[in-house]
Amino acid sequence: MKIIGLTGxxxxxxSTVAGMAKQLNVKVIDADVVARQVVNPGEQALIEIVSVFGSDILLDNGQLDRKKLGSIVFSDKEKLKLLNRITHKYIVNEIQREIQSEMKKGTYDYIMIDAAVLIESGLYNICDAIWVVSADKEERIRRIMNRDRLSYNEAINRINSQLDEKELKKHASAVINNDNDIDIESVRFQVMQLINQVE
Incomplete structure (x- = not known):
């Protein structure tokens, strides 16, 4: 069983590339889903986050107010680093647990870790291949504004809070071009080719 790390x-x-991989019978573990699970009420990660950022980041029902926390950390790199120091270990542990579970089942030939923080969290160290999805910055800004209903400056803050694409590419075994002028079938063809190249 081979492990593919997908980042960008x-x-x-x-997410588009991860969806294509699923259609090719790849088991996809979405780090965003895991990140939401580890901060559910009662989870240790949420307890630690509240101890650092205060109870103001909780909704009335005890759930994490992700929007409020996001507005704090995406405009302050030091606070984002602090949040990542708390959450990454829990996310990594849960993803490793899921991988072990899938390996025991032996259902899939490939597992994909879909993670924006693949490099920062150290998860790339357990991958047989690392794919970086690349797109023009202005196109990414447009997509984020449409997807998350953010202002231009908020979208820029989100992009600037992550590792630069050049840094991601230093770790890449393959780069998937997903610019606006690339048609979806071309992206799908890239994914199909790359899966056959994983060793």
């Missing part, structure tokens, strides 16, 4: 900046189209 917000708005690059990473």
């Amino acid at each position: 900046g917000t708005g690059s189209g990473k």
